[in-house]
Amino acid sequence: MxxxxxxxxxxxxxxxxxxxxxxxxxxxxxxxxxxxxxxxxxxxxxxxxxxxxxxxxxxxxxxxxxxxxxxxxxxxxxxxxxxxxxxxxxxxxxxxxxxxxxxxxxxxxxVEAAYNNVLQRNRISREQLLAKLESSGLSEAVYxxxxxxxxxxxxxxxxxxxxxxVVTEDMIQKHYDENYTSNIEDGAYYLLQMGFAWQDSEATKTSPARQSANKLEAKKRAERIHNLVMSGQNFETLASKYSDLPSKVDGGDIGTFQLDEMAEYMRDAVSSLKSGEVSEIVETPAGYQFFKLLSAGEDAVIRKAAYVSVKDEIKEKLYxxxxxxxxxxxxxxxxxxxxxxxx
Missing domain, CATH: 1.10.4030.10 (Porin chaperone SurA, peptide-binding domain)
Structure with a gap:
């Protein structure tokens, strides 16, 4: 008062x-x-x-x-x-x-546009919102x-x-670290992955010339994106845009692996990496891949969601x-x- x-x-x-x-x-x-x-x-x-x-x-x-x-x-x-x-x-x-x-x-x-935006942003129906309002003791008119x-x-x-x-990158990262990460103590390797396929159809298997051309093209793509990563561009953003692997939807996030769980080419690529480092490009049976080690060893960090997938949501929340x-x-x-x- x-x-x-x-x-x-x-x-x-x-x-x-x-x-x-x-x-x-x-x-x-x-x-x-x-x-x-x-x-x-x-x-x-x-x-x-x-x-x-x-x-x-x-x-x-x-x-x-x-x-x-x-x-x-x-x-x-x-x-x-x-x-x-x-x-x-x-x-x-x-x-x-x-x-x-x-x-x-x-x-x-x-007002109606703002109301509909609430529904869309929260991915709920009007009926679901009304139920939430009622449980909170509010009417639609008051809302x-x-x-x-x-x-x-x-x-x-x-x-x-x-x-x-102002919402800075450091603020977003801090919120992410505090709310979307947790520690593991089993010494697993927590990895991001990017892959570029060359064996993309049955036809290429029966055409050595075409297979060779595809293989060369995949290697060039891998080298180009690898150079972008090494120059400081965000691995997850690039993986979401350029990787041919299913993990692209998670920004290349493939979670944690023990060394004995990895394929040989993967183990050779990551076993000597330190946290934050990016591997060399390695050839796989179907293309080329490289990895980024997020963390490993005791107290390694695992993420509940890929940073790139929640960055905008965190920024909006902080704003x-x-x-x-x-x-x-x-x-x-x-x-x-x-x-x-x-x-």
């Missing part, structure tokens, strides 16, 4: 509260009763928030608390929920007021008003906040977290300049 007595916007709000109080002294009893039933619970600049506003916003939450909480805890939980919902409404009113002052609006089609408020927020903060948010921090500060600054009185 904040109250800035020096704010010019405070005076109309105070006049409004006083006017309502004075009206209760002179209005007919029936109107006074109506005012008491739907009483004012907060004032935000020149706008009031009533008990019915809180009840409408939190009706699903209140219903769930009443239905699931022990009788002796219901009242306390309802009061806590009302306080939280009131704070949420205050934030929304501040955002709406600021947007109105700047002539910023959000259309119904924008959409929250989306609208978020869209207003995004427009309001604009480049002033977004420009300050959202930084945006929420920046937004929290923005709202705090907005509140400090506003007149807010809880009654």
């Amino acid at each position: 904040s109250q800035n007595s020096r704010s010019a916007s405070a005076y109309p709000a105070r006049i409004l509260v006083c006017a309502i109080f004075l009206a209760s002294l002179v209005l007919p009893p029936s109107l006074v009763h109506a005012e008491l039933v739907d009483k004012i619970v907060a004032v935000v600049n020149d706008e009031v928030i009533t008990l019915s506003d809180v009840d409408a916003e939190g009706q699903e939450v209140f219903r769930k608390i009443t239905a699931t909480s022990p009788v002796d805890e219901v009242q306390e939980k309802l009061e806590m929920a009302r306080a939280e919902i009131l704070n949420t409404i205050i934030d929304k009113r501040l955002i709406a007021q600021k947007a109105s002052a700047l002539n910023i609006t959000v259309s119904e089609s924008e 959409k008003t929250t989306l609208e408020s978020q869209l207003l927020q995004n427009k309001l903060v604009g480049t002033d906040v977004h420009a300050k948010i 959202d977290e930084e945006l929420q921090k920046a937004y929290g500060q923005w709202v705090k600054d907005l509140k400090e300049k506003a007149y807010i009185q809880k009654l």
Whole structure:
């Protein structure tokens, strides 16, 4: 709760509260009763928030608390929920007021687009989302008003906040290491693989000239991509794009192997590597391959998912977290300049 007595916007709000109080002294009893039933619970600049506003916003939450909480805890939980919902409404009113002052609006089609984006991003149906909302004590209408408020927020903060948010490669890697990797203690070799096939059809087996040409072409491709890796380009990205092996979908990630589990050509290629090193190109019965050793020996690290497959997801998550921090500060600054009185 904040109250800035020096704010010019405070005076109309105070006049409004006083006017309502004075009206209760002179209005007919029936109107006074109506005012008491739907009483004012907060004032935000020149706008009031009533008990019915809180009840409408939190009706699903209140219903769930009443239905699931022990009788002796219901009242306390309802009061806590009302306080939280009131704070949420205050934030929304501040955002709406600021947007109105700047002539910023959000259309119904924008809200629907954001709603559908939530469904697509989470790969769920509308029915599944409604079920999740219901389990959280929220209605679809309340959820959409929250989306609208978020869209207003995004427009309001604009480049002033977004420009300050930076998600670096180091931040992404750190999050990946902390959440997508785990240690193994069996001395396995954890490998990335890239392969370039030359024995690609039955026809090439019966045509030595064609087979020789394919073999040469595969070797050249292997050498070209190997040079890119050695020059510092990302192994997983290149594997996803150029490798002919099934492991390309995982950025070349083939997991862990013991030396005695490897084919001879694979064992010869990786046995002398140190963590982070890339092997020479080796010939296989069907093409050419090379490997990158991610880790080996005691306490070797194994990954739950290939870095390349989750990098964008992590970046988005970190960006959202930084945006929420920046937004929290923005709202705090907005509140400090506003007149807010809880009654």
